[in-house]
Each structure stands twice: as C-alpha cells, then as structure tokens.
Amino acid sequence: MKISQLAAATGVAVETIRYYEQQNLLPLPERQDNGYRTYSNKHVEQLAFIKHCRSLDMSIADTGQLLAFTLEPQADCTQINLLVEQQLLKIRARLVSLTALEKQLDRLQHQCSQVNSSERCGILHELVAAAHGEACACHGLN
Incomplete structure (x- = not known):
C-alpha cells in the first residue's frame, strides 16, 4: 500500500508517518521500481501501536522502547512497567499543575x-x- 493508504487506514497524517520513519519508530518501507514506497500490514500494526502510545502521551523515546519490547516477546516486562509508572508520575504532576491553573483561571473569571x-x-x-x-x-x- 502507498503512504496515503497507510495514513487513511490508521488515521495518522502522512507527515507524521514520515516523521516516525525518521525517528526509527517505523521501519523503512520497501520501494517499488518506480520509487514509490510500499507499506505492509506490519506497518499498519506498528503505526496503530505508536498512535496508541502517543495518545497515552508517551514520548517518542518511550514509544520506541515499548515497540522494541513487542519484538522480544520473551523479555522481562519490568522495564515496561517502569516506563508506565514514570508516565503515571508525569501525568499526576501535570494534573496538579492543571488543577492549580484551573483555580487561577476560576479566580480570574470571578x-x-x-x-x-x-x-x-x-x-x-x-x-x-x-x-x-x-x-x-x-x-x-x-
């Protein structure tokens, strides 16, 4: 499939797909004789995984680490749990900050x-x- 078809299948913009390729999150696709990139179902699966991780506000680096674990099914999941725990800490800190911001805006609105x-x-x-x-x-x- 072409990049536009991959984008349509996953709901990820073409520019974002290219960015993920540059960041080595997605493997480079094979090229046809005419130079067009050819994406496979594996790309669809990996891109869906990346999209979900990013929707959880995982960084590019953390997403890459999690992707690497999907390729090593026998690996110990301790590091995976640690990544999620660190993400939870970041989210909780942001919630505290957002709550303070909400109170400040509420006072301002009054x-x-x-x-x-x-x-x-x-x-x-x-x-x-x-x-x-x-x-x-x-x-x-x-």
Whole structure:
C-alpha cells in the first residue's frame, strides 16, 4: 500500500508517518521500481501501536522502547512497567499543575464585572496587573 493508504487506514497524517520513519519508530518501507514506497500490514500494526502510545502521551523515546519490547516477546516486562509508572508520575504532576491553573483561571473569571467595555473589564485589569508585577520582578533581577 502507498503512504496515503497507510495514513487513511490508521488515521495518522502522512507527515507524521514520515516523521516516525525518521525517528526509527517505523521501519523503512520497501520501494517499488518506480520509487514509490510500499507499506505492509506490519506497518499498519506498528503505526496503530505508536498512535496508541502517543495518545497515552508517551514520548517518542518511550514509544520506541515499548515497540522494541513487542519484538522480544520473551523479555522481562519490568522495564515496561517502569516506563508506565514514570508516565503515571508525569501525568499526576501535570494534573496538579492543571488543577492549580484551573483555580487561577476560576479566580480570574470571578473578577469579571459583566461590563460591556474592555476598559472596565476586571479580567483584563487583573491580567495587566499580574503582567506588570512579573515585569517589575524580572526588571529587578537585571
């Protein structure tokens, strides 16, 4: 199959497929006499695996390691578990950060006085004041 067919079969953009090839996540396809790349069902399977790992926010490097384990069915899965554990730690840290961001935006939204002019908008005043405060704090470091 051609790259456009592989893209259609997996829902992965052609540019992304080429990127995964450059990152050695996907094996290079065979080439026909006319120079066209020919992808196999193995490419479909690997690309589906990569797509799923990426949907779990796995890095390219971690995805590559997990792919390597699929080629070694007898390998010890301790490293696989460690990769997933590390990913969970990253996700949990991001959740804490996102929760703090949510609270900050919620507080900011409460500054809204439902006025029709941006000149009197409480949100904009808070953003400008915060930006000015950060600029002043940074200014003192120079």
